[in-house]
Amino acid sequence: MQASVxxxxxxxxxxxxxxxxxxxxxxxxxxxxxxxPGSNPVANGDPTLPPGATRTPSFKIGTIDTDVxxxxxxxxxxxxxxxxxxxxxxxxxxxxxxxxxxxxTSELAAQAAVIAQDIGSQYVVTYRxxxxxxxxxxxxxxxxxxxxxxxxxxxxxxxGYVVP
Numbered sequence: 001m002q003a004s005v006x007x008x009x010x011x012x013x014x015x016x017x018x019x020x021x022x023x024x025x026x027x028x029x030x031x032x033x034x035x036x037p038g039s040n041p042v043a044n045g046d047p048t049l050p051p052g053a054t055r056t057p058s059f060k061i062g063t064i065d066t067d068v069x070x071x072x073x074x075x076x077x078x079x080x081x082x083x084x085x086x087x088x089x090x091x092x093x094x095x096x097x098x099x100x101x102x103x104x105t106s107e108l109a110a111q112a113a114v115i116a117q118d119i120g121s122q123y124v125v126t127y128r129x130x131x132x133x134x135x136x137x138x139x140x141x142x143x144x145x146x147x148x149x150x151x152x153x154x155x156x157x158x159x160g161y162v163v164p
Contacts, residue, residue, distance in 0.1 A: 004097040004122070004156070006115045007088045008108060011081040012101045018074050096158040125157075136163035 085101065092099040100115070102108040125146060136142070139162060146157040 003095065004119075004158070005092050005095040006097040006118065007092050007099045008111055008115070009085055009088055009099060009101050011085050012103050013105075013108075014081055015078055016103070018078055094159050096156050098156070133163055138163060 100111040143160040
């Protein structure tokens with residue numbers, strides 16, 4: 001393969017979605033809700049309360065996911081996303097590309113722009129191996145190191161290649 005592989009992975013976004021699905025959902029803070037500030041207590045229906053207060057409490061509502069099999073599947077899926085991130089990172093690194101793990105959709109768009117800029121600034125470098133390919137064994141892996149003479153220049157390249 002002669003291409004640099006750049007990867008935008010949705011695994012972080014997926015795990016965030018999983019966390020919101022398995023989280024206990026609640027609303028309210030348990031405090032008394034106020035009526036309209038400065039309103040007449042008699043208009044609220046209870047003359048014994050101070051102005052602006054009502055007897056309607058804000059209570060917490062919660063749900064708990066009791067489906068053990070589904071929780072197990074979600075946990076397995078989360079583990080699989082982490083494993084795939086590792087494998088994708090290895091592919092990107094080996095090919096001289098990058099992996100991007102956006103946490104939001106806006107980051108996803110920004111990272112796509114970074115990849116487009118990176119692709120637009122690629123160069124092809126050729127070299128002659130010290131040991132001719134004809135002398136190599138089929139499937140032999142050869143490491144390659146690319147360096148720049150210019151200070152401050154950042155290079156990304158393949159780690160090596162396989163003898164055909």
